[in-house]
Amino acid sequence: MIKKKVKVESLGTSGKVTFEKDEGSRSQKNMVVLKELTKRYKQLLALDNVSIEIKEGEIFGYIGPNGAGKTTTIKIMVDLIKKTSGETFIDGYPMPEQKEEVHKLIGYLPQQVAFQQWRTVDQALTTFGKLSGVNPQEIERSIVELLDLLKLSDVRYKKIVELSGGMIQKLGFVQALLHKPKLLILDEPLSGLDPESRYQVKQILKDMSKQGTTVFFSSHILSDVQDIATKIGILNWGHIVTIGTMEELKEELIKENKVEIVLSKNSGKWTKLRSQSGIKKIKEIAPDKLLVHFESKDKSGEIIHQLIEGLLSNDCHIRSIIPVVPNLDEVYQQYLNGGGNT
Amino acid sequence: MSFSLLFKDELKGFYKSKVMIFLWAGLPLLTVLLHLLTPDTGEDIPFTMLSALLVSSIGGTLASAMLAVSIIHEKTVHVYDLFLIRPIKRWNLIISKFLAVYVCITIASILALILGIIIDYFVSGVTSEVILHGALESIVVSLSMMAIASAAGIVIGVISPSVLVGVILVIYGGNQISIIPMIPSIANMPNSVVFTIILGATITGVLLSIAIILFNKKQF
Numbered sequence: 313m314i315k316k317k318v319k320v321e322s323l324g325t326s327g328k329v330t331f332e333k334d335e336g337s338r339s340q341k342n343m344v345v346l347k348e349l350t351k352r353y354k355q356l357l358a359l360d361n362v363s364i365e366i367k368e369g370e371i372f373g374y375i376g377p378n379g380a381g382k383t384t385t386i387k388i389m390v391d392l393i394k395k396t397s398g399e400t401f402i403d404g405y406p407m408p409e410q411k412e413e414v415h416k417l418i419g420y421l422p423q424q425v426a427f428q429q430w431r432t433v434d435q436a437l438t439t440f441g442k443l444s445g446v447n448p449q450e451i452e453r454s455i456v457e458l459l460d461l462l463k464l465s466d467v468r469y470k471k472i473v474e475l476s477g478g479m480i481q482k483l484g485f486v487q488a489l490l491h492k493p494k495l496l497i498l499d500e501p502l503s504g505l506d507p508e509s510r511y512q513v514k515q516i517l518k519d520m521s522k523q524g525t526t527v528f529f530s531s532h533i534l535s536d537v538q539d540i541a542t543k544i545g546i547l548n549w550g551h552i553v554t555i556g557t558m559e560e561l562k563e564e565l566i567k568e569n570k571v572e573i574v575l576s577k578n579s580g581k582w583t584k585l586r587s588q589s590g591i592k593k594i595k596e597i598a599p600d601k602l603l604v605h606f607e608s609k610d611k612s613g614e615i616i617h618q619l620i621e622g623l624l625s626n627d628c629h630i631r632s633i634i635p636v637v638p639n640l641d642e643v644y645q646q647y648l649n650g651g652g653n654t
Numbered sequence: 655m656s657f658s659l660l661f662k663d664e665l666k667g668f669y670k671s672k673v674m675i676f677l678w679a680g681l682p683l684l685t686v687l688l689h690l691l692t693p694d695t696g697e698d699i700p701f702t703m704l705s706a707l708l709v710s711s712i713g714g715t716l717a718s719a720m721l722a723v724s725i726i727h728e729k730t731v732h733v734y735d736l737f738l739i740r741p742i743k744r745w746n747l748i749i750s751k752f753l754a755v756y757v758c759i760t761i762a763s764i765l766a767l768i769l770g771i772i773i774d775y776f777v778s779g780v781t782s783e784v785i786l787h788g789a790l791e792s793i794v795v796s797l798s799m800m801a802i803a804s805a806a807g808i809v810i811g812v813i814s815p816s817v818l819v820g821v822i823l824v825i826y827g828g829n830q831i832s833i834i835p836m837i838p839s840i841a842n843m844p845n846s847v848v849f850t851i852i853l854g855a856t857i858t859g860v861l862l863s864i865a866i867i868l869f870n871k872k873q874f
Contacts, residue, residue, distance in 0.1 A: 392735060415740055440736065442656075443659065
């Protein structure tokens with residue numbers, strides 16, 4: 313598992329704890345620090361020593377199967393449920409001790425977003441804006457801008473009860489952004505949205521991240537996580553299986569290099585190369601396609617060079633050589649099946 | 655700031671609700687019907703008192719049920735999640751709801767009781783001083799009963815896992831406890847109005863405190 317150490321630097325008069333990276337040259341602040349978070353529901357251990365660190369401006373994709381503990385983690389972070397043990401810090405503020413401070417800087421979208429049915433969209437957003445401490449002019453400006461962005465302007469004065477499920481999900485997203493939070497905590501934000509809306513939401517999240525907003529989101533849609541997350545955490549049965557960037561996760565999994573070779577001429581003599589040193593396995597996966605497994609990822613460049621020479625000398629002409637890189641679905645499956653380092 | 659905002663919001667939500675519309679029109683109408691159906695209430699029980707009993711019993715039960723069902727529903731569908739992650743105190747949510755319903759039900763009850771006073775005045779022809787004293791006692795008893803019923807509705811809403819359980823508890827619990835403020839009047843105690851107010855305020859305060867403690871501990 314990829315871990316980064318933090319040290320407690322100071323405890324100011326505000327009770328805010330400052331975290332600093334032990335290693336690395338960039339002095340990026342930790343926005344979220346979860347340390348050995350554990351949650352027990354009677355006999356069920358929902359979270360077991362979960363530790364996560366997310367830096368300011370990062371988009372953290374939290375994935376795992378149903379019942380893994382993603383929503384439990386999120387609800388502990390926003391103080392909707394109490395942890396059994398462990399520590400939670402948001403922007404240096406300990407939770408739940410300084411929840412009022414934390415609640416000022418977070419935007420939250422629950423998995424099941426619901427509003428009081430008698431409210432209109434405008435009433436709901438205005439109330440949430442005011443409760444978050446935003447001034448009326450700013451609320452008005454944000455409502456117009458965000459409803460327009462998510463194509464909800466037409467329903468501004470409609471009652472919530474008249475909205476579709478997808479609209480309510482988007483409205484939930486709007487209320488989370490209304491006060492320009494420093495940290496967005498989103499539980500399955502893209503589920504229930506049509507492809508266009510999913511694209512819009514992902515673009516908004518990317519733009520916000522560029523402006524310094526930190527995003528912590530859970531999702532089942534792995535392609536969406538791969539699209540926007542700068543860091544990914546995989547949770548299974550309450551345990552963090554791995555955390556890292558997409559590249560780091562792949563790197564950990566790739567214990568053997570694989571390449572796919574497309575041939576323009578296949579003489580069939582490539583079978584002679586099976587005994588070549590450094591090649592673990594070579595097989596034909598299509599009439600013009602070979603899949604080559606190398607013994608290790610070290611020296612793969614040198615082995616490929618020998619492989620090319622070997623193929624040409626055996627009357628096999630090469631059209632292309634493509635390294636086989638796992639996508640997030642494959643990475644996810646391999647980690648859940650115990651393929652990755654834990 | 656957040657409390658007054660939530661209170662105004664809840665007031666807006668409740669006063670236009672179907673149940674409240676029934677109460678606004680229904681309670682005064684019920685008073686008139688009661689008079690027409692039982693024109694002679696005897697000398698000992700003024701009509702105002704009888705209508706106060708009916709109004710507080712029905713109004714209290716409805717307020718209690720309305721609050722309990724509203725809280726249970728909002729808990730179940732996770733409406734509170736979006737409020738609780740904002741910088742507000744948890745108690746603001748339930749107390750603003752209590753006050754909003756209590757204000758609505760108080761206005762509806764007072765309208766009904768004023769009708770009772772008018773009927774009493776024209777029918778019995780007793781002096782206005784006697785009627786006003788009786789009316790004051792009736793209003794105090796009625797409002798105390800409804801305050802307790804409403805507070806009980808809040809507690810039931812917070813603790814009940816389902817609407818069905820909530821409604822059963824309202825009928826068998828909230829409704830029974832709300833008759834306590836009638837004891838000083840029934841027992842003909844001196845200063846019964848003062849005792850009724852003390853009893854009503856104390857029980858309401860205790861119930862709301864219990865509700866706040868439980869709501870603060872609640873995990874969503």
